[in-house]
Amino acid sequence: MEIPISKWLDACLDRGATSEEACARIAALCRDVGRKFIGDVAMNFLSVMQRKLLAKEWEPRHLEAALAAADDAQLANFLRIELEFHLKRRENIELATANKLEALLKFEDSSGAVDPELFGEIAALYVKVGDYRNSLYYLRRAFELFPNFSFWTRRQAIANAIYAQAPRDVYQRELNVSLAGSCTTAFLRPFLLAAGLAREMKLNIYEADFGVYAQEILNPESGLYKHNPDAILLLFESHDFNCGLRAPQSKVDEYVAKIKNLRELALERSSACLIHTGLEIPPFGAWGGLEYTEPDGRVRRMQEINLRLSENLPSGVAFLLPSQLAELHDGEWTRNRDWYVAKQYPAPQATPVLATAFASNLAAFFGLSKRVLVMDLDNTAWGGVVGEDGPFNLHIGPTFSDGESFTAFQQYAKGLQLKGVLLAVCSKNNESDALQAFNRNDMILKRDDFVAFRANWQDKATNLRSIAQELSLGLDTFVFVDDNPAERALIRKELPEVVTPEFDNQHWKIVPTLRRGMYFETIAITKEDRERHESYRSRAKVREMSTSATNLKDYLASLDMSATIENVTEQNVTRVAQLINKTNQFNFTTRRFSVDEARRRSTDDKWYCRAFSLQDAQTLHGLVGVLLARKDSAQMWTIDSFVMSCRVIGRELEDVMLADVQRAAREAGVATLRGLYIPTEKNEQVKDFYAKRGFTPGEAEGEWLFDVASQAPTTCDVIRILEG
Amino acid sequence: MDPNLAILTQVASDILGRYDLELTPETRISTVKGWDSVALVKILLTLETQLGVEFETYDIPNIQTVGDVVKMMEKAQA
Secondary structure: OOOOHHHHHHHHOOOOOOOHHHHHHHHHHHHHHHHHOOOHHHHHHHHHHHHHHHOOOOOHHHHHHHHHHOOOHHHHHHHHHHHHHHHHHOOOHHHHHHHHHHHHHHHHHHHOOOOHHHHHHHHHHHHHOOOHHHHHHHHHHHHHOOOOHHHHHHOHHHHHHHHHHOOHHHOOEEEEEEEEEOOEOOOHHHHHHHHHHHOOEEEEEEEOOOOOHHHHHHOOOOHHHHOOOOEEEEEOOHHHOOOOOEOOHHHHHHHHHHHHHHHHHHHHHOOOEEEEEOOOOOOOOOOOOHHHHOOOEHHHHHHHHHHHHHOOOOOOEEEEOHHHHHOOOOOOOOOHHHHHHHOEOOOHHHHHHHHHHHHHHHHHHOOOOOOEEEEOOEOOOEEOOHHHHOHHHOEOOOOOOOHHHHHHHHHHHHHHHHOOOEEEEEEEOOHHHHHHHHOOOOOOOOHHHEEEEEEEOOOHHHHHHHHHHHHOOOHHHEEEEOOOHHHHHHHHHHOOOOEOOOOOOOHHHHHHHHHHHOOOOOOOOOHHHHHHHHHHHHHHHHHHHHHHOOOHHHHHHHOOEEEEEEEOOOOOHHHHHHHHHHOOOOEOOOOOOOHHHHHHHHOOOOEEEEEEEEEOOOOEEEEEEEEEEEEOOOOEEEEEEEEEOHHHOOOOHHHHHHHHHHHHHHHOOOOEEEEEOOOOOOOHHHOOHHHHOOOEEOOOOOEEEEEOOOOOOOOOOOEEEEEO | OOHHHHHHHHHHHHHHOOOOOOOOOOOEHHHOOOOOHHHHHHHHHHHHHHHOOOOOOOOHHHOOEHHHHHHHHHHHHO
């Protein structure tokens, strides 16, 4: 039931609202609205009520009247919280705020309510008490529910407050972003800020004036470059390709060449990555279907432009196809009126989807995409309960009306796996029952598709922690899908860093929810992405073996490992940058930079840039280590970036890497090799690395020095070296 | 307080990030800190979503006062 707010307000805000009649009217309205109360309309009603109470146009007795009339427990609870707040706020606003926050959290806990308005309100209260980490958490949860445009707009103040006041460490990344477009970007900006927050990124946005993207890119002195961007976002729309009903080939060629040139120029002049949209398909026009079927029809031409702009994308560029995004938005993608009035594209209501797409691609460039999908089994991966119904009565595939939806989920998960996302199972089941189900030949997913498999009766938070440990990945890279609201609530409570999407308890909504969340965006599929699953699988096997191996060296030797060492070149620079930006644990300095910056260093003779690949008898692990040393002087080199993928931790490749730079330094006649350690929450494991390998502490904090001429270099006798 | 003015005050407070906003129909938009033409369009678009109405094409330069916006709201809901 949707009640327009105007009706509400007509009824309860007219003059004489202090009368008994008004109280009765409020009571009746509260009854009407019932369980819809924590919706958009109701929150508006609440805030107007707050305003009236503040202005003393209303008194607490009006709220009491409403409370008395509320026969819905949820509604009554809400009103009571509101009433208490107003009674207390006159005496002590801090205390009243703290109490209200506590009451709402309790309410969330007891009711299991999942409502963006509730989370938004909690986030706002957390801002008021100065707890930005929790505020960010609740804001993220609200955004995970895909609130509408009106929510995003009203809650902008929270995002702004977080931006202005929160300390740096609540974010995972802080990025400079330059934004330009052929339309106005004024609306996109606030949504982009918010979508960034939902991904724990602080975006410092420079916004070019309306429509001057070409000038900004052509002029090397422009604000776009002066902002020193980590990323450039360009928003194009169909009016930018100015043509009538028919467009000659020459016009298409000209437009494509123009955009490609600008793209190259922007990449050349900055070290930013670039994310840009293609053109949207304009609304059904005067020529209708002919606009597509005529060889020079404008819709056909725009498709051609999108195709040509998106083929062979240079590294460091991501392309967003508007029609794909429009499909994620339930509503119109463009709106004539807003284009005429404000040069607004896309439609305001669609802007959050676009902002989410930009933010997800930024997250992908800077290593914040999610990396693991953990799934429950019963009624999530298939219909039914395998322990009760038996493996052959599960609903899967076209024989059952709901079976195809489970198949679709498995297919989606398989698709994620093929682009490098890891899959894991976390299910309350006997392991043998769960495994039997995967033996069915109509299961899309097989046992071997999972890098971790927890079918047991332990609580799921414990299981998730152990999966994270086994994979050496942070829980903040996990997405957890479970049909059981109680399990989801448990994970949220115990492991708030895990993304736990809601899907109205309808299994067919799981896939749309995951799609819309865009948690797993990937910029390009590298060879390593395709091999990652295999690599982790063999790691799991290695781990099982290693617990029984008595002698670690013998065991490592038995793996028959060999490493390939190469310079950083055009062939591997994309992967090198990916590794630098994604690696958190085996990473000494956690420096992050773009593909372009990596490329620049690789061709600069002031840098020694090496990439390391590993293989063993069972698996090609691919490029898993990067070491960049800066040649400070003829006397001293500094190891600036030293990262290794967590899937090869414990195999001594790190010693191969260190030995390589030590050898190079010696050959160059360098006296001192300097190592750095900058501690973060996640790189504790490399803290003593240099000390254990003969480095001595330098003067500065985290500085380690190695005397190249007199000290013995590190050795590794379990990995053979193949020169690249 | 006029209900439309109450809603407008609420929406404008949220968008301008101010909690002390006091608007009357006579308030000139140009005198409200932060309320530029972009903010005005944002406010109008948000009002449309919240009221569930659609304004006619609006003529931004001619929207001078808070009362002008309130009139638009009334007309759209009539």
